[in-house]
Amino acid sequence: MIYLDHAATTPLDPAALQAMLPWLQDRVGNPASDHAWGRAARAAVEHARNQVATLLGAQPEEIVWTSGATEANNLAIKGALEFRGLRGAHLVTARTEHKSVVDSVRQLESQGLRVTWLKPDAQGLISVEQVLAALAPDTALVSLMWVNNETGVINPVEALAPLLRERGILFHVDAVQAAGKLPIDLSCTPIDLLSLSAHKLYGPQGVGALFVRKRPRARLSPQLHGGGHEQGMRSGTLPTHQIAGFGEACRIAAEQLAGEGARLSALRDRLQQRLQTALPGLYLNGHPQSRAPGILNLSFEGVEGESLRASLGDLAVSSGSACSSATREPSYVLRALGRDDELAGASLRFSLGRGTTSAEVDQAAQRVIDAVATLRRIAGSGTAAPVTPPINAHAYATPVWAAFSNPAHATALPEGAITAAAGSPAGALRLRLQAELQDGRIVRAAWQAYGCPVTLAVGEWLAAWLEGRRAGELRLTAADLRAALEISDDKAQCALLGEDAVLALERQMSLA
Numbered sequence: 001m002i003y004l005d006h007a008a009t010t011p012l013d014p015a016a017l018q019a020m021l022p023w024l025q026d027r028v029g030n031p032a033s034d035h036a037w038g039r040a041a042r043a044a045v046e047h048a049r050n051q052v053a054t055l056l057g058a059q060p061e062e063i064v065w066t067s068g069a070t071e072a073n074n075l076a077i078k079g080a081l082e083f084r085g086l087r088g089a090h091l092v093t094a095r096t097e098h099k100s101v102v103d104s105v106r107q108l109e110s111q112g113l114r115v116t117w118l119k120p121d122a123q124g125l126i127s128v129e130q131v132l133a134a135l136a137p138d139t140a141l142v143s144l145m146w147v148n149n150e151t152g153v154i155n156p157v158e159a160l161a162p163l164l165r166e167r168g169i170l171f172h173v174d175a176v177q178a179a180g181k182l183p184i185d186l187s188c189t190p191i192d193l194l195s196l197s198a199h200k201l202y203g204p205q206g207v208g209a210l211f212v213r214k215r216p217r218a219r220l221s222p223q224l225h226g227g228g229h230e231q232g233m234r235s236g237t238l239p240t241h242q243i244a245g246f247g248e249a250c251r252i253a254a255e256q257l258a259g260e261g262a263r264l265s266a267l268r269d270r271l272q273q274r275l276q277t278a279l280p281g282l283y284l285n286g287h288p289q290s291r292a293p294g295i296l297n298l299s300f301e302g303v304e305g306e307s308l309r310a311s312l313g314d315l316a317v318s319s320g321s322a323c324s325s326a327t328r329e330p331s332y333v334l335r336a337l338g339r340d341d342e343l344a345g346a347s348l349r350f351s352l353g354r355g356t357t358s359a360e361v362d363q364a365a366q367r368v369i370d371a372v373a374t375l376r377r378i379a380g381s382g383t384a385a386p387v388t389p390p391i392n393a394h395a396y397a398t399p400v401w402a403a404f405s406n407p408a409h410a411t412a413l414p415e416g417a418i419t420a421a422a423g424s425p426a427g428a429l430r431l432r433l434q435a436e437l438q439d440g441r442i443v444r445a446a447w448q449a450y451g452c453p454v455t456l457a458v459g460e461w462l463a464a465w466l467e468g469r470r471a472g473e474l475r476l477t478a479a480d481l482r483a484a485l486e487i488s489d490d491k492a493q494c495a496l497l498g499e500d501a502v503l504a505l506e507r508q509m510s511l512a
């Protein structure tokens, strides 16, 4: 197992675990309680508040504990806009923000907030000029992430902050992927609200913080009501053990920041270089210079994202395809950079971290090189033989097939074989069937698919099923396919594609 998914979550630092253990084992006390046990828990919480504030160059009383960055982003955006009042208010944000920002803003938009959604350039960057040009007299808040979680691109938030302060506009920054990785000094960077998550910097999952500036004071309406904890901004009993772990994680991150940043940048460049040297058809998703140390996002031409990830075995990376939803939606972040569905889907995000070694980087690179080469080779063998034009011929203009598994089935059939296809040219799923006939009976069948592993399994199963059948015997529904291959509800579209392909083949056979 090689873990290169640190942008999703990081392992807990052993020292952070040690800071947590007493509060999980023998110590008890609600930090809000007014007795010795409570005071001890409160002291631990305040010690951690100091540690988090120190990492940011902030004052401890400017740190508000939350359950994570999703909550911090919700509190910052909804809290600030609700306090100000939505009527006549305008907000500027980017299409490439994390969902917890995008969906919070959408929620307010549905209630009447005016929003400008900035589109990044092709390298994922939002410029200072772009933000300034989007400002209006009623702009109440700008929300922009420091580092993008998919591409690692660094936005110019430090340059932007004083310009927004001059104009009296609140500035919220989602700094989840920046904190502990890039230097942050809020004593000289006039950001008003800044979100953090512990589990992205080697702290525990389920805890985060919102920095809320005191001078000038950023005012928020609370989103959780109750006992009035955290200066009334976030009610709820504080999780002492998680907060203690978060604080310690911040202390360690501050200590390691410079050295670790340089080490990860070098490893990331090494990974990129190995892949680029060995594989043509690679695209960098992100900015070649303005990027955070540990994140590398690449699109691989000629392979399908989910098949690629499935063939990487126990290499933990993220892919830009999300084939599990009924409407397959490739990464909206990469789409915003201008990548088409195919390249956005055929992407991998490698995110390196403290435990990553150069040996692991080399092994990971080799696994990816082998997987991409294999998928491309199979795809190539499937498209090599001349075939009659499929129904939607232009869908196959580019050889982007990823026929996966039995290469024997992917070998194309001789000229004169019947070919039929299903799936739309623009869609992310396509399936092509080929049949060689003798006296109206299929003696050999082949398949090619562009899609997730379930689509590929459907193609393979159908090729075997077709052999020996005649035109009138091709009765097969999506339900039959689902039963035969135990296809789950969220992959029902793959079975429908199979049904369509068989129908199309039958039509071609009766025309032949």
Ligand code: PMP
Pocket (backbone or CB within 6 Å): 007, 008, 067, 068, 069, 070, 071, 073, 098, 100, 145, 147, 148, 149, 174, 176, 177, 196, 197, 198, 207, 208
């Ligand atoms: N913002 C960014 C940029 C993130 O990467 C994440 C985590 N994927 C979040 C917000 C949400 O953080 P949490 O998991 O703490 O809710």
